Amino acid sequence: MTLGSFDFDAGNYAVYVWPAFALTAVVFAWMILDSLSAARRWRAEAERRQAEVQDPRK
Amino acid sequence: MGARNQNKNPFDFLANPERFMAFSRWAAPMFGAIAGVLAAAGLILTFTVPEDYQQGDTVRMMFIHVPAAVLAMFVYLCLGIASFLALVFRHALADAAAQACAPLGAAFTVLALATGSLWGKPMWGTWWVWDARLTSVLVLLLFYLGYLALRGAIDDEQKAARAAAILALVGVINLPIVKFSVDWWNSLHQGSSTLLAKPENRLPVVYAWPMLLMQLAYLSAFGSLWLVRIRALVWRRKARSLALKAAEA
Numbered sequence: 001m002t003l004g005s006f007d008f009d010a011g012n013y014a015v016y017v018w019p020a021f022a023l024t025a026v027v028f029a030w031m032i033l034d035s036l037s038a039a040r041r042w043r044a045e046a047e048r049r050q051a052e053v054q055d056p057r058k
Numbered sequence: 059m060g061a062r063n064q065n066k067n068p069f070d071f072l073a074n075p076e077r078f079m080a081f082s083r084w085a086a087p088m089f090g091a092i093a094g095v096l097a098a099a100g101l102i103l104t105f106t107v108p109e110d111y112q113q114g115d116t117v118r119m120m121f122i123h124v125p126a127a128v129l130a131m132f133v134y135l136c137l138g139i140a141s142f143l144a145l146v147f148r149h150a151l152a153d154a155a156a157q158a159c160a161p162l163g164a165a166f167t168v169l170a171l172a173t174g175s176l177w178g179k180p181m182w183g184t185w186w187v188w189d190a191r192l193t194s195v196l197v198l199l200l201f202y203l204g205y206l207a208l209r210g211a212i213d214d215e216q217k218a219a220r221a222a223a224i225l226a227l228v229g230v231i232n233l234p235i236v237k238f239s240v241d242w243w244n245s246l247h248q249g250s251s252t253l254l255a256k257p258e259n260r261l262p263v264v265y266a267w268p269m270l271l272m273q274l275a276y277l278s279a280f281g282s283l284w285l286v287r288i289r290a291l292v293w294r295r296k297a298r299s300l301a302l303k304a305a306e307a
Contacts, residue, residue: 006105010115013180017115020176024122027169028279031162035286042293049300 075292078151082285089282093275100271107264119177121268125276126169130198131233133163133280137205138230141223151288153219154295156226157209158287162280164202171195182246190239191247198236201229 010017100121110117136159143152174192175185186192205222212218240249249259261269 006102007109007115008105010118013115016176016180017119020119020122020173023172023176024126024169027165031165031279031283034161035283035290039286039290039293042290042297046293046297046300049297049304052304053300 075150079289079292082289086282086285086289089278089285093278093282096271096275096278100268100275103268103271107268110265113181116177116180117265119173120265121272123170123173123177124269125273126166126173127195128273129276129280130163130167130170130195131236132277133159133166134198134201134226134229134233136284137163137202137226138233141226144219145223145227151292153223154288154291155284156223157219158291159280159284160202160205160209160226162283162287164199164206166276166280167195167199167202171199178246187246189245189247190243191236191245194232194236194239197232198229201225201232205229 104118104121107118109115137156140152140156140159143149144156171192174195178187179185205226208222208225209218212221239245240247260266
C-alpha cells in the first residue's frame, strides 16, 4: 500500500517487516504502562502511609 | 567553604532524593515528549525513504533494530555505572537507578534479538546462528535476567542490592565483546556502518537521518522511563519505611 510518498507495501518481506514493528510497539507499550503504573501505585501507597503517620486514626 | 564545595560532584545534585524528585518531575515528561516528536519524525522518514537496492523493504527494520541494539548496550553501561556508585560510594539513589534500568535494558535486548532474527531470516536465510555478535547479545540478555532474578531471590534488600551490583559489574566485561565481536571474529553480522566507520561502509545519508532520529527517540524514551521507574522506587522505599515506623510505634 502506498499513501502519497509513504510506502507501506513490503511485498514478500511483509511477513518479516510488520511483526518486527508490531513487536516493537508492544514492547514499548509494556515499558510505558509498567513504568507509569508502578510509579502511580507506589506514590499512592507512600501518600496513604504518610497520611496514616500524620493521623493514626485513618 | 565546605558548604560551597558540597555540590562540586555532578552526581551529588541527583544523589539527594528530594532534589532528584523535583528534577525528575519535569524532566521525565519532557524527555517523553521529545521521544514522541522524534519517533514521529523518524517513523515518517522510515516509511518514505526508498527501499534498498539489495535488501528491499527489509531495510526499514534497520531503524528499529539498530537503536534497540545500541540501547541494550547503553542501558547495561548505565547499570554498570550505577551499580559501581551504589557498591563503592553508597549513593542514596544509585542502587535505585540500577534497579530501575535493568527491566528496560532487558526489554531493549529482547527487541534487538527478535527484530534481528526477523531481519536475519530473509537476508541470511536463518533465524539464528551461534556467531559471536548474536551469542554475546544473548549473553547480555542473560546478565539482565540474572540481575533481575538475583534481586528477586534475596529477601534482604541490602544483600540483594550488593549481590546484584557485583553481578552487574562482572557483566560489563561483555560490553566490549558485543561491540567488537564483528571485528574480532568472522561473523554473519555486518560490521559498523555509522559515521565513524570506513567511508565505503558508511550508511548512505538517506538512511542516516531516520536512523539518527530513531536512535535519539529511543534514547529520550529510555531517559524518560528510567526517571519514572526511579521515582517509583523512591516512593516504594518511602512507603516501606513509613510502614516500618508504623509497625514499631
